[in-house]
Amino acid sequence: MADIQKLEPGKKEINQDFRDLDVESLGEEHINLVFTLGRENFGVDVNIVREIVRVPSFITRVPNAPAYIRGVINLRGTIVPVFDMHLKIGMEGHQLTDEARIVVIAVNDVQFGMIVNSVREVLTIYDAQLEVATKLSSSIDRRYVLWVAKPADDRLILLLDVPNLFELDQILDDSE
Numbered sequence: 001m002a003d004i005q006k007l008e009p010g011k012k013e014i015n016q017d018f019r020d021l022d023v024e025s026l027g028e029e030h031i032n033l034v035f036t037l038g039r040e041n042f043g044v045d046v047n048i049v050r051e052i053v054r055v056p057s058f059i060t061r062v063p064n065a066p067a068y069i070r071g072v073i074n075l076r077g078t079i080v081p082v083f084d085m086h087l088k089i090g091m092e093g094h095q096l097t098d099e100a101r102i103v104v105i106a107v108n109d110v111q112f113g114m115i116v117n118s119v120r121e122v123l124t125i126y127d128a129q130l131e132v133a134t135k136l137s138s139s140i141d142r143r144y145v146l147w148v149a150k151p152a153d154d155r156l157i158l159l160l161d162v163p164n165l166f167e168l169d170q171i172l173d174d175s176e
Helices: 009-025 168-175
Strands: 029-037 040-045 049-054 069-075 078-084 101-107 110-116 118-126 130-132 145-149 157-160
Touching (some): 029 157, 040 118, 069 110, 101 118, 118 157
Parallel strands (some): 078 110
Antiparallel strands (some): 069 078, 101 110
């Protein structure tokens, strides 16, 4: 495609129309928050992300909780359970760095936090960039991954199935 600055003013509209046509041919867009766990990139739908906070110096441990539940934090008066994403998806444990964050998510009024190594970006991914997650590393539980996204920069981003990951259907059924 020609560089827009090199075209005559009247031709900018034509070039823009072709760009719009290309985007439409990619399919529906999905806006995701991209974060890292170890050396892998993961994504979740940005619509369920409530906020991103630094990991506090102290997380209150919950007695008899599974190892992947790091504990709970008080987030402006709301008690939020915090999950260690490495352990939850089957990766090895990790050391927290200054880049580590808690991504607070809300699904069906259930709010929880996920500890991640770092938050990278908000990225638009199109249907044409998605593939079924069939060939994954054995260290990651495949049932938690919806899709593998292949954006234009040749990275692979594993898009998480958050309701399945946190067994939200079971939690919601138990609370009724």
